[in-house]
Amino acid sequence: MQASPHLKRLEAESIFILREVASEFENPVLLYSIGKDSSVILHLARKAFFPAKPPFPLLHIDSTWEFRDMIEFRERYARQELGLNVIAYHNEDGVRDGINPFDHGASYTDIMRTQPLKRALTHFGFDAAIGGGRRDEEKSRAKERIFSFRDRNHRWDPRNQRPELWSLYNTWKATGESIRVFPISNWTELDVWQYILQERIPIVPLYFAKERPVVRRGNDLIVVDDERMRLEQHEKPVNMKVRFRTLGCYPVTGATESEAETIEDIVHEMLTTRSSERQGRAVDREEAAAMERKKKDGYF
Amino acid sequence: MSVAQEVYSQLAVHNSKDLLRFITCGNVDDGKSTLIGRLLLEAGAIYDDQIAALQNDSNKYGTTGGRIDTALLLDGLEDERQQGITIDVAYRYFTTQRRKFILADSPGHEQFTRNMATAASNADVAIVLIDVTKGVSVQTRRHAYIATLLGVKQIVLAVNKMDLVQYQSDVFQRIVDEFRQFATALGRVDAYAIPLSALEGDNVTVLSGNMPWYQGETLLGYLDNVRIEDRLRHASLRFPIQRVSRPDANFRGFSGTICSGQLQCGDEVVVLPARSKARIKSIVTMDGELNRAETHDAITVTLDRELNLARGDMLVPGDAEPRITTEFQATVVWMSEQPLVIEKRYWLKHTTRKTPCEIKTLHHRTDVNSLARLSAPVLRLNEIGFCTLQTTEPVVCDDYQTNRTTGSFILVDRITHETVAAGLIASSAEESQPGYWSSASALTHAKRQQSLVRMEDREAQYGQKPGTILITGLSCSGKTTVALQLEKKLFEAGKIVVVLDGQWLRMGISRDLAFSAEERSENLRRGAEIAKMLNDSGQICIAAFVAPSAWVRQKTRELIGRDRFLHIHLSTHVEVCRQRDSTGQYQAADRGEIQNFPGVTYSYEAPDDADLYFDTSLQSPEAIAEEVYQRLVTKWF
Numbered sequence: 001m002q003a004s005p006h007l008k009r010l011e012a013e014s015i016f017i018l019r020e021v022a023s024e025f026e027n028p029v030l031l032y033s034i035g036k037d038s039s040v041i042l043h044l045a046r047k048a049f050f051p052a053k054p055p056f057p058l059l060h061i062d063s064t065w066e067f068r069d070m071i072e073f074r075e076r077y078a079r080q081e082l083g084l085n086v087i088a089y090h091n092e093d094g095v096r097d098g099i100n101p102f103d104h105g106a107s108y109t110d111i112m113r114t115q116p117l118k119r120a121l122t123h124f125g126f127d128a129a130i131g132g133g134r135r136d137e138e139k140s141r142a143k144e145r146i147f148s149f150r151d152r153n154h155r156w157d158p159r160n161q162r163p164e165l166w167s168l169y170n171t172w173k174a175t176g177e178s179i180r181v182f183p184i185s186n187w188t189e190l191d192v193w194q195y196i197l198q199e200r201i202p203i204v205p206l207y208f209a210k211e212r213p214v215v216r217r218g219n220d221l222i223v224v225d226d227e228r229m230r231l232e233q234h235e236k237p238v239n240m241k242v243r244f245r246t247l248g249c250y251p252v253t254g255a256t257e258s259e260a261e262t263i264e265d266i267v268h269e270m271l272t273t274r275s276s277e278r279q280g281r282a283v284d285r286e287e288a289a290a291m292e293r294k295k296k297d298g299y300f
Numbered sequence: 301m302s303v304a305q306e307v308y309s310q311l312a313v314h315n316s317k318d319l320l321r322f323i324t325c326g327n328v329d330d331g332k333s334t335l336i337g338r339l340l341l342e343a344g345a346i347y348d349d350q351i352a353a354l355q356n357d358s359n360k361y362g363t364t365g366g367r368i369d370t371a372l373l374l375d376g377l378e379d380e381r382q383q384g385i386t387i388d389v390a391y392r393y394f395t396t397q398r399r400k401f402i403l404a405d406s407p408g409h410e411q412f413t414r415n416m417a418t419a420a421s422n423a424d425v426a427i428v429l430i431d432v433t434k435g436v437s438v439q440t441r442r443h444a445y446i447a448t449l450l451g452v453k454q455i456v457l458a459v460n461k462m463d464l465v466q467y468q469s470d471v472f473q474r475i476v477d478e479f480r481q482f483a484t485a486l487g488r489v490d491a492y493a494i495p496l497s498a499l500e501g502d503n504v505t506v507l508s509g510n511m512p513w514y515q516g517e518t519l520l521g522y523l524d525n526v527r528i529e530d531r532l533r534h535a536s537l538r539f540p541i542q543r544v545s546r547p548d549a550n551f552r553g554f555s556g557t558i559c560s561g562q563l564q565c566g567d568e569v570v571v572l573p574a575r576s577k578a579r580i581k582s583i584v585t586m587d588g589e590l591n592r593a594e595t596h597d598a599i600t601v602t603l604d605r606e607l608n609l610a611r612g613d614m615l616v617p618g619d620a621e622p623r624i625t626t627e628f629q630a631t632v633v634w635m636s637e638q639p640l641v642i643e644k645r646y647w648l649k650h651t652t653r654k655t656p657c658e659i660k661t662l663h664h665r666t667d668v669n670s671l672a673r674l675s676a677p678v679l680r681l682n683e684i685g686f687c688t689l690q691t692t693e694p695v696v697c698d699d700y701q702t703n704r705t706t707g708s709f710i711l712v713d714r715i716t717h718e719t720v721a722a723g724l725i726a727s728s729a730e731e732s733q734p735g736y737w738s739s740a741s742a743l744t745h746a747k748r749q750q751s752l753v754r755m756e757d758r759e760a761q762y763g764q765k766p767g768t769i770l771i772t773g774l775s776c777s778g779k780t781t782v783a784l785q786l787e788k789k790l791f792e793a794g795k796i797v798v799v800l801d802g803q804w805l806r807m808g809i810s811r812d813l814a815f816s817a818e819e820r821s822e823n824l825r826r827g828a829e830i831a832k833m834l835n836d837s838g839q840i841c842i843a844a845f846v847a848p849s850a851w852v853r854q855k856t857r858e859l860i861g862r863d864r865f866l867h868i869h870l871s872t873h874v875e876v877c878r879q880r881d882s883t884g885q886y887q888a889a890d891r892g893e894i895q896n897f898p899g900v901t902y903s904y905e906a907p908d909d910a911d912l913y914f915d916t917s918l919q920s921p922e923a924i925a926e927e928v929y930q931r932l933v934t935k936w937f
Contacts, residue, residue: 004315006400008597015598016557019542023611023652048555050586050600052547135391142390162719163414163635165421167557168649168710172717186402188393194311264304271310275349 007195014041014183015048016167017146018130021181022048022055024171025128028181031117032058032078032086034070035247036203037132040192041183042078043201045130056130057085059120063112064090065101065249067225073204087124091116101251102230112249118154121178128171133182136189146185152176189245190270197263206244207266209258213237220254317395320528321402323419323452325443326429331460335429335498335519336392336405337370342505343520345394370498389419398524413446413668413682414635417722420450421708424528427456427519432465432495436478442668444479448486449631449684449724451704454526455483457493458519462511463500469513485671492526494519533595536620537561537569538698538706540651541613545600553584553600554609556652559705561617563601564592569615571607572696573624578603612653614696614706622698622706627690629726631666631700632659632679636713636720640679642901646720648691650709655693657711660903661849662687663817675816677895679721688903689723699727751836758838764795765936766835768828768860769928772847772907773870774899775885776877778916778924779844782870785925786842793929798834800827802845815896821852828856835864848898850905866935868928869910874899876917 018041021028030045032038045054058078062071079086091099094111101108121129135142145161147169162170173179184192196203213224215235222229224237229251231237242255243266260266326332340346346354351368358369392403406412406419420426426447430440444455457479465471476493483491494503495514502508505520517525538559545553563569567580583590584600593599601615616622634640640659648657665676665685679685700707711721759765769786771779783799790797802823806813810826813819824845831841847853857865877899878886889897896902912931914924 004311004317006315006317006319009319012557012596012598016542019555019598020652023543047586048598049545051551051553051584052545136393139390142392163418163722164719165418165710165722166704166708168708170649170710170712170717170719172647172712174717186391186393188395190395194314197307197311262304264307267311268303268307271307273347275347 003198004194007191007198010184010187010191011044011047011195013167013186014044017169017181017183018045018048018054020169020171021128021130021183024169025179027124027126028056028128028130029059029087029121029124029126030054030056030130031132032060032074033132033247034060034066034074034078034204035132036192036196036207037134037184039201039203040187040195041130041132042082043199044183046082053084057087059087059089059124059126059129061113061117061120062088062090063109063249064095065112065228065251067204067206067223067247067250069204069206070247073202077202087120089116089120091119100228101249108249121154126178127173128179128181130181130183132184133180134187134189134192135185136187144182144185146182147171148180148182149173150178150180154178156180190267193263193267193270197267203263204247206247208262209241209243209260209265211239212242212255214240214242214255221256222253223250223255225250313397314395317398317400318528319400319402320425320523320526321404321423322425322427322523323404323406323416323423323447324427324429325406325416325419325447326427326458326460327431327439330429330431330434331498332429333372333405334370335458335460335496335504336403337372338498338501338504339520340392340394341368341370342501343394343396345392389415396520396524401523413442413684414633414722416443416446417450417633417635420447420452421704421722423447423450423452425454425456425523425526426452427458429458429460430475430479432459432461432471432475435475436482438669440479441482441671444483444486444489445668445671446684448489451700451724453489454528455489455491456519456522457491459493459495460498462495462502463497467495467502467508467510469495469511472514492517492522494522530595532560532703532705533562535560535595535703537563537567537615537617538622538651538703539563539569539601539615540653540696540706541609541611541615542652543611544609551602552606553602554615555598555600557598558593558595559651560595560703562592562594563599563615565590568618569603570618570621571609572614572616572621573694574607574609574613576607577618578605578607580604612651614651616696622696622703624694624696626692626694627660627688628695628697629663629686629688630709630723631726632685632687632711632724633722634679634681634683634685634720635722636718637681638713638716638718638720639681640685640721642678643903645714647712647714648689648695648709648723649712650695650697651706653693653695655691655695656714657689657691660688660690661817661905673818675814675818677816677901686726697725700724701727755838762796762838764838764840766838766840767864767866767932767936768831768835768841768843769866769868769932770847770853770856771842771844771868771870772853772910773872774874774877774904775846775897776880777870777872778921779846779870781921782868782914782916782924782928783842783844785921786928789925789929790840790842790932795840796838797840797842800830800841800843802827802843802847815894815902817849817896817902820846820896821849824852824856825859828859832860835860846898846904848902848904850907853907866912866928866931867907867910868912868914868924869907870916871906871913872916 078084091112099111133141145164214221215237221242243258243260244255260269324332324336357372390405394401404419406416428443459472459475472495495511496503502510503518505518507518539556541554542556545555565580570577581602581604583593643658645656645658648655663686664673665683667674698706707725709723710719713720771783773779780801787797787799805823805827810823813823824847827843831843834841888894889900898904
């Protein structure tokens with residue numbers, strides 16, 4: 001397939017950003033969520049530093065409620081096949097206290113994702129964290145910088161962000177402060193899929209439609225991924241052919257009914273869809289401002 | 301057709317699309333957010349669940365009485381949505397059958413010049429919104445100026461709210477004419493005007509039936525069809541090294557992105573600033589080796605010999621080298637609450653190189669509303685000025701209008717690490733020309749009648765050849781004292797001589813001038829014009845001026861005429877001048893009461909081309925006057 005000039009530009013821009021991070025920071029890390037955006041960034045990082053390996057480790061913040069397929073993919077592909085340094089980190093206290101998405105609602109994400117992320121960044125002394133955020137995902141991300149400054153408490157202040165001109169990124173910071181970097185800021189969801197197709201990038205099978213045990217909660221289709229899933233009395237999982245557009249903790253990530261079994265099918269679906277990818281995230285739908293508040297607190 | 305075939309045929313369309321980056325500038329009141337929201341909505345960039353959320357938001361925050369308020373699609377952050385104001389740059393993405401678009405939505409308020417400059421720095425096209433009921437406003441001018449300054453070559457003049465003037469063509473035409481008249485001052489820029497109504501949807505994506513007199517493009521049609529020339533592709537190779545790659549002892553590659561031009565295996569390149577030469581041995585990517593690479597490509601090259609290169613070095617062709625300099629002039633957009641401080645050390649980031657730098661001289665500030673050049677002691681947030689910068693390490697650069705990448709830089713505060721300014725490097729043609737040296741006379745039919753007295757007759761009658769002796773130096777360096785000694789000597793020798801002193805001029809003819817670079821230059825220009833008149837009448841003129849700018853001294857020499865001009869520079873040390881200062885000027889400058897004081901808060905560009913140099917702490921004024929007199933005897937008399 002002929003490479004797209006549009007994707008070539010996006011790819012080059014992302015590679016430039018990744019190389020800036022590696023050159024300007026002492027101890028960068030790639031936040032690896034195992035999703036499609038992370039997979040694209042990982043692929044871009046391999047390209048950026050070829051023939052060398054990416055000069056930073058991968059950090060996966062494991063909420064302990066991930067889909068099993070994600071953990072399996074992380075171990076098989078990132079760790080074994082690519083031979084990369086993968087750090088898996090989770091909140092021990094949260095596990096001990098039995099924090100779960102059923103009982104702890106909004107504070108669950110904070111305790112099992114945001115808090116361990118902040119703790120891991122501090123623990124390992126990472127001064128730059130590369131993430132997969134895209135500006136087209138959500139309104140408050142539309143204003144995010146590519147190099148996004150965080151204070152010593154990892155907080156984001158929307159009123160105090162550095163202006164970003166041309167491709168001259170301000171990477172200066174004091175000890176303890178850090179910068180989050182979003183190399184695929186300018187990519188859309190369609191670009192991501194088109195690129196995955198063009199480059200044949202391996203992704204978690206959850207993105208492909210398959211018969212899966214599903215319960216319907218409101219408008220969400222929740223896949224029962226393991227025995228910890230708490231079912232209401234009237235709920236009985238039924239097999240449906242579903243796939244995911246985004247991945248997160250399985251009890252709060254909605255699947256969509258789909259027949260898309262290949263990347264070609266997914267791209268086809270993307271070209272005709274009328275709903276946004278975040279529709280599947282119960283956590284985002286509450287109110288548009290929710291995301292912004294979470295970001296201020298240090299969520300990615 | 302199978303799904304795969306169908307996808308590939310659809311992708312073939314996608315793959316042929318190019319990318320257009322554009323910005324929108326205007327006020328909330330001009331209906332900007334409404335316009336962009338409608339553009340996104342009608343271009344199909346908004347998903348159904350987002351439309352549902354928008355309807356929800358419209359009921360909650362909207363200003364359209366429950367109708368979908370497309371403006372709410374744009375305002376992203378919670379604070380500003382509640383205020384109903386866009387306060388930052390937001391990026392939007394959409395695609396049509398022909399193009400992919402990245403829209404940087406930038407705010408229109410006065411205090412946000414910095415955001416607009418940020419948005420414009422990567423844009424090809426700017427949509428400047430005008431409210432038809434208000435006409436070309438101060439803001440319209442400002443937006444057009446900043447966009448063109450940042451290198452945007454295409455402007456769309458979106459004349460909005462046509463529904464409020466009953467879609468009359470003459471109202472539209474008047475505004476377009478007014479804008480075009482103003483736009484000629486901006487230099488090379490294409491402006492395309494479209495009458496529209498964002499609220500009603502006229503001429504946004506569909507030609508309006510309400511304005512049959514308009515047969516041009518709709519807004520979206522324009523964006524789809526406008527030709528964008530990527531001038532960087534045709535420019536000379538610029539490849540700044542971003543990173544040295546050494547995975548093992550056998551491989552040594554240089555990674556980076558090609559800013560402009562192209563590169564091919566076997567090409568000979570020069571490495572700047574070291575000036576070593578090498579040939580490109582290979583172009584390495586994960587997808588295999590390439591024979592050639594183009595502008596914007598992110599690649600890794602190897603060279604045919606071992607050179608010790610580092611991040612920040614640049615590969616260029618031997619026949620088209622950029623400037624290598626530690627001093628250059630640039631337009632600077634100030635972006636910090638903390639004003640610019642002359643001679644303070646900042647970090648400068650240019651391509652992949654960082655160096656300490658300082659701003660030596662602030663020549664003038666440009667009023668973004670009137671485009672007038674004003675004198676300015678400092679630059680404040682959202683002000684734009686023209687400066688001379690000096691860097692500790694050499695910068696390998698082009699001018700901004702030629703190359704947006706190698707012609708741009710940012711300044712960063714060394715303590716707060718805030719990005720304080722964005723800089724656009726000037727070409728030598730644009731370099732500062734403070735004052736009115738190059739201005740044309742307001743007279744349109746100027747003709748000067750010839751004097752009836754010939755110069756030879758004057759010289760014979762007065763027994764002298766006329767000329768101007770310019771004495772320069774810091775305040776209290778002894779200029780006037782030397783000038784008066786020299787006057788006495790010349791007078792005693794029977795010569796006709798006049799002393800012009802910069803200070804004296806300021807008491808009368810230059811009473812209107814203060815002490816900016818611009819005004820200092822103007823004071824000397826007036827002095828030079830007077831000296832020339834005196835010389836033309838056969839008299840000798842001794843001119844004593846501080847004259848801190850080399851360029852202005854050069855213009856003085858040209859105005860008076862090289863063969864009639866003698867430059868004496870007093871290099872008396874600033875500490876000596878300070879001690880001599882009986883009027884307390886230096887102390888006042890230290891306290892900031894006098895601004896732009898050469899030797900204290902303003903740099904003095906010491907000449908290297910003066911005819912004679914003296915130091916009044918080593919020689920008496922009489923002795924200096926005698927030496928100058930002897931020089932005049934051999935040169936002029």
